[in-house]
Amino acid sequence: xxxxxxxxxxxxxxxxxxxxxxLFYEYLSxxxxxxxxxxxxxxxxxxxxxxVSFQVEKGSTLxxxxxxxxxxxxxxxxxxxxxxxxxxxxxxxxxxxxxxEIGAGFHPELTxxxxxxxxxxxxxxxxxxxxxxxxxxxxxxxxKDFIDTPIKKYSSGMYVRLGFAVAINVDPEILLVxxxxxxxxxxxxHKCMNKISEFSNMGKTIIVVSHNVRNIQMMCSKALxxxxxxxxxxxxxxGVVVNYINFMMSMEKRKETEKDLHLKxxxxxxxxxxxxxxxxxxxxxxxxxxxxxxxxxxIKAQSKSYISHPDFGVTIWTEDEKKIATCNTKFDAFIxxxxxxxxxxxxxxxxxxxxxxxxSLRVGIxxxxxxxxxxVWGWEKRPISFIVKSLTDGTKIAPYSDLGIVELSHNWxxx
Amino acid sequence: xxxxxxxxxxxxxxxxLNLVIREIKVRYKQSVxxxxxxxxxxLLLMIIFTIVFSFFARMPSDGIPYPLFSYSALLPWIxxxxxINRSTHSLVNNRxxxxxxxxxxxxxxxxxxxxxxxxxxxxxxIFIGLLVLYKISLSLYIFLLFPxxxxxxxxxxxxxxxxxxxxxxxxxIGQAVPLVLQIWMYLSPIVYPIxxxxxxxxxxxxxxPMVGIIDSCRKIIIQGIAPDFAYLSxxxxxxxxxxxxxHKFFKKLEMSFADII
Numbered sequence: 292x293x294x295x296x297x298x299x300x301x302x303x304x305x306x307x308x309x310x311x312x313x314l315f316y317e318y319l320s321x322x323x324x325x326x327x328x329x330x331x332x333x334x335x336x337x338x339x340x341x342x343v344s345f346q347v348e349k350g351s352t353l354x355x356x357x358x359x360x361x362x363x364x365x366x367x368x369x370x371x372x373x374x375x376x377x378x379x380x381x382x383x384x385x386x387x388x389x390x391x392e393i394g395a396g397f398h399p400e401l402t403x404x405x406x407x408x409x410x411x412x413x414x415x416x417x418x419x420x421x422x423x424x425x426x427x428x429x430x431x432x433x434x435k436d437f438i439d440t441p442i443k444k445y446s447s448g449m450y451v452r453l454g455f456a457v458a459i460n461v462d463p464e465i466l467l468v469x470x471x472x473x474x475x476x477x478x479x480x481h482k483c484m485n486k487i488s489e490f491s492n493m494g495k496t497i498i499v500v501s502h503n504v505r506n507i508q509m510m511c512s513k514a515l516x517x518x519x520x521x522x523x524x525x526x527x528x529x530g531v532v533v534n535y536i537n538f539m540m541s542m543e544k545r546k547e548t549e550k551d552l553h554l555k556x557x558x559x560x561x562x563x564x565x566x567x568x569x570x571x572x573x574x575x576x577x578x579x580x581x582x583x584x585x586x587x588x589x590i591k592a593q594s595k596s597y598i599s600h601p602d603f604g605v606t607i608w609t610e611d612e613k614k615i616a617t618c619n620t621k622f623d624a625f626i627x628x629x630x631x632x633x634x635x636x637x638x639x640x641x642x643x644x645x646x647x648x649x650x651s652l653r654v655g656i657x658x659x660x661x662x663x664x665x666x667v668w669g670w671e672k673r674p675i676s677f678i679v680k681s682l683t684d685g686t687k688i689a690p691y692s693d694l695g696i697v698e699l700s701h702n703w704x705x706x
Numbered sequence: 707x708x709x710x711x712x713x714x715x716x717x718x719x720x721x722x723l724n725l726v727i728r729e730i731k732v733r734y735k736q737s738v739x740x741x742x743x744x745x746x747x748x749l750l751l752m753i754i755f756t757i758v759f760s761f762f763a764r765m766p767s768d769g770i771p772y773p774l775f776s777y778s779a780l781l782p783w784i785x786x787x788x789x790i791n792r793s794t795h796s797l798v799n800n801r802x803x804x805x806x807x808x809x810x811x812x813x814x815x816x817x818x819x820x821x822x823x824x825x826x827x828x829x830x831x832i833f834i835g836l837l838v839l840y841k842i843s844l845s846l847y848i849f850l851l852f853p854x855x856x857x858x859x860x861x862x863x864x865x866x867x868x869x870x871x872x873x874x875x876x877x878x879i880g881q882a883v884p885l886v887l888q889i890w891m892y893l894s895p896i897v898y899p900i901x902x903x904x905x906x907x908x909x910x911x912x913x914x915p916m917v918g919i920i921d922s923c924r925k926i927i928i929q930g931i932a933p934d935f936a937y938l939s940x941x942x943x944x945x946x947x948x949x950x951x952x953h954k955f956f957k958k959l960e961m962s963f964a965d966i967i
Binding site: 305306311314315368371372373374375396398400401405408409412413414415416417418 | 875
């Protein structure tokens with residue numbers, strides 16, 4: 292396999308926050324530098340890419356993934372020749388077409404047709420090539436009726452469709468696709484994806500930048516995972532995507548845990564649930580109920596400090612962790628008295644509608660203003676569960692038979 | 707380097723054509739008088755100049771009727787100033803193209819120049835009418851007009867490459883250029899003849915490349931005599947120097963346009 296793209300130790304530096312006068316002084320001092328004494332001073336610079344090397348084989352599809360600011364679009368800009376690398380070399384074999392921004396150079400006063408010619412020639416098409424493809428472009432953009440309307444009258448969807456239709460018809464050897472696929476309705480997105488895989492089947496080289504890892508996994512054989520301008524992982528797209536997801540999740544978790552642990556601790560110190568009891572119709576503490584029987588949930592809690600109008604929430608879950616019901620003082624507009632020291636509350640469910648099986652409960656006490664939990668029971672450490680048993684007469688049998696979750700009160704009649 | 711660039715430009719001639727079409731179409735869409743505007747500017751200036759400088763100030767005009775005298779200078783001048791004014795902003799105004807798509811960047815200032823050249827051609831039609839009106843008979847020297855126009859195009863091109871690329875980095879240029887052009891106009895023999903410039907400073911005066919160009923236009927069209935080849939060759943040399951360095955300057959900065967603009 293021959294190589295279509297070769298990135299060798301490529302770095303790209305950008306200036307940020309440089310005003311014109313800063314730039315001016317910098318150039319002046321460069322112009323009148325004492326021999327060998329010039330140093331770069333005034334402007335802040337960042338590395339958008341740092342020492343990036345990779346190769347893309349002809350006819351393969353490479354996906355580039357990474358969080359915002361990873362340098363993905365910079366790679367496309369370098370590939371399309373819009374900008375030069377600060378260091379390193381880039382070798383490209385074949386005509387490239389960038390979809391970096393579809394519809395670049397569209398002019399609102401011109402008609403759709405005029406813009407097709409303009410945009411096509413910007414992307415390097417000759418007039419007769421555009422003539423030959425005009426029907427195809429109009430068809431793809433679904434704009435036949437509006438083709439001679441100035442595009443300032445177009446909706447944004449029409450605008451994007453026209454831009455994509457031109458770009459995709461440039462027929463390059465190397466296709467660069469930026470996040471642009473995120474536009475248009477689902478049907479149009481699907482059409483674009485099909486067109487891209489068509490390209491791939493024709494043996495063209497494709498580079499895709501996307502946040503949608505599923506698309507990357509589907510379309511690309513290889514993937515490049517960038518973070519802050521540095522390659523984190525490069526190889527088989529399935530493995531790279533998994534690494535990327537893990538990386539993003541660990542980033543997310545780290546952010547969460549640092550913040551949450553602190554908050555949780557301070558909340559827990561204020562109020563604790565001390566006891567939860569499930570009572571049947573006769574007020575007996577049990578965890579076995581029949582269909583249609585009432586269920587009362589008795590909650591005891593104790594606060595160290597003064598808690599204004601706490602809220603309570605009860606959720607009921609199936610064994611496979613599906614939430615099936617919620618009872619919440621806030622939603623029920625029930626206002627609890629302020630709590631200082633001990634308190635006791637009861638949530639009473641008039642009639643259990645659940646089919647036979649095992650169910651679990653989660654019960655929490657919440658701050659009424661922020662909705663943040665003080666204390667929650669029902670997770671691994673303090674599970675609360677109950678069983679709904681079959682009726683003795685043999686109807687409504689068998690937990691987990693395919694009957695659903697709830698029992699509706701109903702009857703049958705022959706008409 | 708220039709030859710290589712020329713080849714690249716030929717490859718992109720369709721883009722150039724489309725950009726010119728865009729500029730012209732966009733300019734005259736939603737306008738009633740349309741292309742006639744290209745004629746009004748020199749025509750009105752000629753009338754004003756004739757009233758102010760000929761009737762009021764009694765400006766000598768080397769024995770040429772003053773309307774002809776001023777219009778023959780205004781034609782190349784308006785092409786010159788119009789093209790430079792327009793092209794100075796050509797890169798900055800097409801920011802979204804420069805940061806999104808690759809193509810040879812000089813296409814943008816060139817497209818502005820071609821647009822101004824078309825205006826120039828339209829305004830020339832009126833000039834032909836004037837020549838007929840004043841019963842001017844043309845001499846064979848008229849054929850020198852084409853090389854002179856080509857020299858002027860290169861001069862405009864050189865200045866445009868310089869101003870437009872410099873304007874990417876410092877927008878001050880866009881503010882300064884109209885002012886510079888206004889001063890430049892009074893340093894060129896448009897409302898007055900060269901003979902009015904004192905001998906002592908004339909060697910400095912003719913370093914302005916527009917002097918040779920405007921003077922030659924007048925001589926070969928209206929007077930039907932040979933141009934002053936000394937002046938003209940100074941224009942050629944200065945034009946070449948400006949073009950050479952501007953082109954180099956432009957090419958050097960070209961790749962950083964997308965990062966700075």
